[in-house]
Amino acid sequence: MNLTPLMIDVGVLVGKTVTSLHFHLVTRPTGRAVRMAIEAQLARAGGQSISVIDLSDVTILDFSCADEVVAKLLQGHLKTELYEAFFMFRGVRESHRDQIQVVLERQALSAVAETDTGERKLLGVVDAYEARVWQYLEDQGPLVVEDFEIVFPEPMLGDALDRLRGRRVIFSNPVSGQYHALSQLVQELL
Amino acid sequence: MNVFAVPAELDVQVVDRVLDVAGQTKTEQTLFDARHVRWIDPSGMIGLLVAGAVIKKRGGSARLQLPDNSDVVAYLKRMGFFREATGIFEILGRVPKRASGSSGVLLEVTPITANADVHAVIDDVQKRAGRILASRLGYPATSVVQFSVILSEVCQNIVEHAEGPGWVAAQAYNWTKRLGRYVVVLSVMDVGRGFRHSLNDEHAARYGDRWGDATALEAAFLHGLTRFPDSGRGQGIQQIRRQVQRWNGSITIRSGSARIAQVPEWDSAAPLVDGLEIFPGAQISIILPALT
Numbered sequence: 001m002n003l004t005p006l007m008i009d010v011g012v013l014v015g016k017t018v019t020s021l022h023f024h025l026v027t028r029p030t031g032r033a034v035r036m037a038i039e040a041q042l043a044r045a046g047g048q049s050i051s052v053i054d055l056s057d058v059t060i061l062d063f064s065c066a067d068e069v070v071a072k073l074l075q076g077h078l079k080t081e082l083y084e085a086f087f088m089f090r091g092v093r094e095s096h097r098d099q100i101q102v103v104l105e106r107q108a109l110s111a112v113a114e115t116d117t118g119e120r121k122l123l124g125v126v127d128a129y130e131a132r133v134w135q136y137l138e139d140q141g142p143l144v145v146e147d148f149e150i151v152f153p154e155p156m157l158g159d160a161l162d163r164l165r166g167r168r169v170i171f172s173n174p175v176s177g178q179y180h181a182l183s184q185l186v187q188e189l190l
Numbered sequence: 191m192n193v194f195a196v197p198a199e200l201d202v203q204v205v206d207r208v209l210d211v212a213g214q215t216k217t218e219q220t221l222f223d224a225r226h227v228r229w230i231d232p233s234g235m236i237g238l239l240v241a242g243a244v245i246k247k248r249g250g251s252a253r254l255q256l257p258d259n260s261d262v263v264a265y266l267k268r269m270g271f272f273r274e275a276t277g278i279f280e281i282l283g284r285v286p287k288r289a290s291g292s293s294g295v296l297l298e299v300t301p302i303t304a305n306a307d308v309h310a311v312i313d314d315v316q317k318r319a320g321r322i323l324a325s326r327l328g329y330p331a332t333s334v335v336q337f338s339v340i341l342s343e344v345c346q347n348i349v350e351h352a353e354g355p356g357w358v359a360a361q362a363y364n365w366t367k368r369l370g371r372y373v374v375v376l377s378v379m380d381v382g383r384g385f386r387h388s389l390n391d392e393h394a395a396r397y398g399d400r401w402g403d404a405t406a407l408e409a410a411f412l413h414g415l416t417r418f419p420d421s422g423r424g425q426g427i428q429q430i431r432r433q434v435q436r437w438n439g440s441i442t443i444r445s446g447s448a449r450i451a452q453v454p455e456w457d458s459a460a461p462l463v464d465g466l467e468i469f470p471g472a473q474i475s476i477i478l479p480a481l482t
Binding site for chain 2: 018024026027029031059060061062063064067068070071094095098099102103106107114
């Protein structure tokens with residue numbers, strides 16, 4: 001496992017982008033500038049990376065910025081084969097959640113979010129079975145397939161794990177065969 | 191010279207008459223006679239600015255006779271109306287040095303021409319919005335965030351789609367006659383190219399003969415279409431509608447010859463009206479009522 005860890009404080013990036021006393025992530029050009037700053041850091045990391053996108057200091061997050069900083073960021077990195085990037089959004093407040101959920105649903109994406117109270121959630125498009133599998137890994141991981149099969153004996157388990165891995169909301173180690181929750185990787189690496 | 195007698199109570203319900211004047215007037219001189227105005231709300235103020243700006247844009251000139259009522263003039267001052275009006279109107283009457291008026295001012299009349307203006311508005315509104323939304327409307331303290339998101343999205347509509355200047359203002363007041371409770375009125379207008387022209391290149395062909403101001407408004411308001419091919423666009427108005435509905439509020443958009451509305455049970459407005467006087471640009475009004 002050779003994941004480069006990155007900690008990205010969105011509040012700091014907003015502060016560099018706009019002249020304001022507050023860290024309001026509003027207007028599409030601001031969101032775009034913040035996303036491009038994140039992407040520049042990711043490009044430098046190259047290969048495989050796991051980033052914590054910290055929204056703790058962001059007071060107002062509008063839909064345009066949620067689209068840029070969450071949906072377009074994820075979308076762009078799911079498409080590219082240049083490098084494999086994983087993201088966890090930290091400091092997600094109740095007041096951010098609706099905007100993030102809406103933009104993820106619109107683009108059929110999912111994302112791992114850690115709320116401001118430390119709770120981890122899977123946001124966006126996710127069915128109930130996938131959510132249970134993801135939560136089990138979150139609570140019990142790292143796990144191999146056989147560990148999952150004890151709790152999830154259904155034949156659809158494999159497909160669910162593939163989909164979660166494809167959306168990069170879990171990490172699968174090709175060497176050990178273990179699945180890792182992103183939050184566990186973040187704890188280990190950052 | 192055209193003389194338009196400004197209605198004595200110039201609020202969101204009668205502002206159409208001011209905008210109609212902007213639609214009708216060609217290049218001549220127009221006098222907005224506001225001497226008898228006793229009451230004006232954010233929609234009324236911005237309506238006047240927009241009407242004057244449209245006339246000026248067409249090569250005409252606009253004069254504004256100030257209200258006789260000194261409280262109204264002082265309130266206009268308090269709302270920052272004259273900062274904007276002096277560039278548009280020849281003002282007849284004395285502008286007071288001192289401002290006075292309502293403590294329910296949520297956002298003064300503010301010009302929106304660039305994204306930096308949207309940031310400034312969002313910064314500015316934080317000072318008062320929480321207190322006013324809680325004390326006048328009974329909304330939870332967190333509602334300031336949703337209100338700010340609405341504000342950001344409607345202001346961005348000017349910058350991204352109108353390609354022309356606009357203004358925003360918001361005020362809380364007691365809507366005694368109509369609802370018997372407090373409301374917040376948020377008004378945003380621009381003198382840009384309107385919804386139909388914004389969407390024309392991308393969507394008109396698909397609608398064929400049915401394409402017009404009303405279908406353009408339906409496309410944007412109900413289906414989230416924008417002129418951008420990017421599928422992440424167009425969420426702003428959809429989500430504003432959803433939040434306004436949660437608060438049992440109303441939202442109307444007038445552009446070109448049409449107006450579309452999301453109508454709560456307390457309002458009797460028609461959901462879609464066509465055949466209005468042509469109004470270039472767009473007018474967005476949001477009314478948020480106090481919790482009962």
